[in-house]
Amino acid sequence: MYFGAENIAVSYGKKQILKNVNLTIEKEKTTAIIGLNGSGKSTLLKALGRLIKFEGEVLFEDKPLSARTDRQIAQILALLPQSVQAPADITVLELVSLGRFPHQKLFQQGLSSEDNTFVEQVMRETKVWEMRDTKVSSLSGGQRQRAFISMILAQNSEIILLDEPTTYLDLVHQLDILSLLKELTNHHKKTVVYVIHDLNHAARFADNLVLLKAGEVIAEGTVEKLFTEVQLKECFGLEVTLGNDSFTKSLMIAGVKGG
16 A cells, blocks of 8 residues: 555544544545545544544555654655644745755754755746745735645655645636646646545546545545446435536536435
C-alpha cells in the first residue's frame, strides 16, 4: 500500500465517529472523499493527517507513518484544514515561505537561496507571485485559497490532504481551485486527497472516490466504477439519474427525485 488507513477508529466521548476504517489511496491520483454530513469525512482526513487521536495505523509505503519523525512526516504529507487562519499582517510571500520549514536545517536562519527560488517557482505556477506583497487578510476567497495551497506546495510533500477546499467559494473559483489540484497530480506527480460536498465536482475532477456512510467506508475505487445510481443511493439515499457533462463528457447527476 502506498498510503492509507488500517483499522482506523475515532471516538468523541462515547460516540464512535469512525469504525475500523480500511482505506487505500492510489499514488499520483486525485481522491475525493464523499458522504452525508456527519458521515466522518473530515474526521477521516484529520486522522490521515495525524491531527487527531485515533486507534489503528496510517500507512505509507506499507509501514506505519508513526514510525517516522515529525519532520519526515511533514516531508511526506501536508494537510490544509477547512477555514485555516493566517496572522493578520502576513503577506502572501511570507505565508508561502512558511511551507519550507520542514526542509530547513537545524539553526538555519531564514530561507536559503534554494528555498527562495523554490518558493518563487511555486508562486508563479499557482499564479500568486504578482500578489506576493499583498496582505493575506485583504485577498478574495479564491485568492486566499490559492495562497494557502501555494504554502502547502512549498512544503513539497508527496501527499496533499485538503478539507473542503472549495467551501465558501463561488462557482468560478471552485472550478479554478479544483483545476489547480488536478494539475498537481497530472503534471507535478502529487497525490491529492480532499473532502468535497459537490458530487458533480467530485465526478469531474477526481480519479478515485471514497464513499463514507455512518463512519464506515462502503466503497472505494474509480469514478467510473462508483459514480453510479446504485452506489449514490446506497451512500446518500438519493434516487438520481446520471448523464454526461456537455463540455467535459464526464459523468454527472442529471436529475434527483424529490421528496
